Amino acid sequence: MATLTQPKVEQKTLVRYRVEDGLGIVELDDPPANTYTHEMMRQLDDAILQARFDDTVHVIVLRGHGDKFFSAGANIAYLNSITPRYKYFFCLHANETLNRLEQTPKLTIAALNGHTVGGGLEIGMACDLRLAKESQNKIGLPEVNLGVLPGTGGTQRLARIVGKPRAIEMMVKGETFSFDRAKEIGLVHEVFPAEGFWEQVVLYAKQFCPPNKASKAVGLIKRAVQSGAEVPFESGLTLERELQQQLFQSDDAKEGIAAYVEKRVAEFQGR
Amino acid sequence: MVRKLSNFDDWIDYFRYWQDSIGLPQGELRNFQFDAKFGDPEVPHIEFGHYRGQRKWPSVMHIPDQRIRDALLNLIVYQGDTEFASVEQQRNLLGHAPTDYDLLALMRVMTEEMRHGWQMSYLLCAHFGDEGKREAAKLLERRADDGERLLGSFNEIVATWLDFFTYTQFIDRDGKFQLKMLSVSAFDPLSRSMGPMLKEESFHLGTGNNGLLRIVKAGKMPAETIQRFFYKWVPTAFDLFGNDNSSSAHWAYVWGLKGRYDERENAQEPDKAKLNEYARELYRQEIVKLVERLNMFIPERERWLKVPELKFNRKIGVYAHQMYTVDGEPIDSKERYAAYLKTVLPQARDYEVVKDIEREPDWIEAKKADSLLKQ
Structure with a gap:
């Protein structure tokens, strides 16, 4: 054997x-x-x-x-x-x-x-x-x-x-x-x-690391594509929505939107 | 379809093709040894904006954000576009220069504009990958004659020597402002490109200023005709400074790509919403003084030349496509405005008058070619 x-x-x-x-x-x-x-x-x-x-x-x-x-x-x-x-x-x-x-x-x-x-x-x-x-x-x-x-x-x-x-x-x-x-x-x-x-x-x-980029968003974009591309389209959209919801609640999204409105460079933290 | 370039050598071949296609004559203009020139680094650190104090970026890869790279590429493309456009605009004057001096001066201006275009194309090909090479090819594909150049001034016709001197006085002077604002850029290869370019550009401005002085001193060209050409070119030069309340200028400053004209001398915090307005106003003040100098040679005060108000005949900014007189007074009907423009801008008969005068001897004060041959 x-x-x-x-x-x-x-x-x-x-x-x-x-x-x-x-x-x-x-x-x-x-x-x-x-x-x-x-x-x-x-x-x-x-x-x-x-x-x-x-x-x-x-x-x-x-x-x-x-x-x-x-x-x-x-x-x-x-x-x-x-x-x-x-x-x-x-x-x-x-x-x-x-x-x-x-x-x-x-x-x-x-x-x-x-x-x-x-x-x-x-x-x-x-x-x-x-x-x-x-x-x-x-x-x-x-x-x-x-x-x-x-x-x-x-x-x-x-x-x-x-x-x-x-x-x-x-x-x-x-x-x-x-x-x-x-x-x-x-x-x-x-x-x-x-x-x-x-x-x-x-x-x-x-360039994808804080403070330059919101690395959590970078990671979840990657995740949405890598995982989402392997499931039916509707499921992919669901995944995308759920990941977006995580990002909406992130500190980096708050900072990114505030910096855009104030016309300054965002200081992302990866959170 | 844009020509696909693999490297800068391909671009050089394409540049030679461009010279052929616009009918640039063989000889000195074509044989010039073009080079990318870089000045010594003046300040090693970024001088303003969010990244102030950090080491200047030696390559695109050092730039921390794609949006900054995109904006930088755009700035270089716009600068490069003007350089080749001006050669296309001026080439028709080669056949009828008033003096040997002026022919040599024109050839030098055109050669240096091509070198500036070469410099910008080199930056695009060397630093911006495939996208840069595509944009460098497009610099040679747009044509001023077809109205394809990116900025209004560079699609206007330079039909006479009066146009040329007015153009080099006012449009190249805008160029000086743009180059100076880029000379403090955080992107090291761009900021170091500006020193040699500014030196060369100063000759172009001098050519315009001296040419206009010589015309005025000779006294053959009516001041009223000269004035029409000022009204033609100056509003386009104002437009070159870009939109009012410009977000692009704001971000270019925040990102350290493009500073103020007096960045190194001005310790005050800038109003970032009004950067284009600020540069435009400094430019306006400078050209007002130059026009006052011309007026010293026009005895009749009522014929004195002037710079039009910022509101007149603008295509860009808050006054774009609005109806104002050269003194900034509003005109309330389209018909009256159209009729008014005919009274202040050069018309077909004005071009004929100018061409006739330019055929006369002594319409422009003589100047010996020796001074240029020695350089």
């Missing part, structure tokens, strides 16, 4: 998490390609939950360690070492983790600081916004070349981002392409120059 005991892996820090100026920064750290295992997914899950519960975190930014890879996806050697049933639970947990990321009512940004392929792009697609570093790096879902499909939400999220026909074509061809091309098709939101890339990402992310 197959055992579900986790394969023995080195217990090390694979996901680094820190909070800086309202940003919860999550770094995938398993050189050389920041590929993920179940252990990394559990650490990622833990980081997402920390950021979710931390009131001082307004935006969550994911990045890869180093400057070559955001992530090349699942660790193939690791996948090769586990049973099919374990693989199934590994995928299930990865899906749950990325869903948690997607459903957290805080804006999430993937800083694609290097190659972003396979499961790496699947993590990126679970974020609300994707910012890429100008480079020769590649992005895509080439799982078909291994005889499998993008199984951490890739088939579903890619179709929702670029549309079914293009998504199918990209995935069945196993196509990888440049960030510039990704921007053309709406898979990436911005391509920033390589020099000062991280500084640009931080500046970009901080």
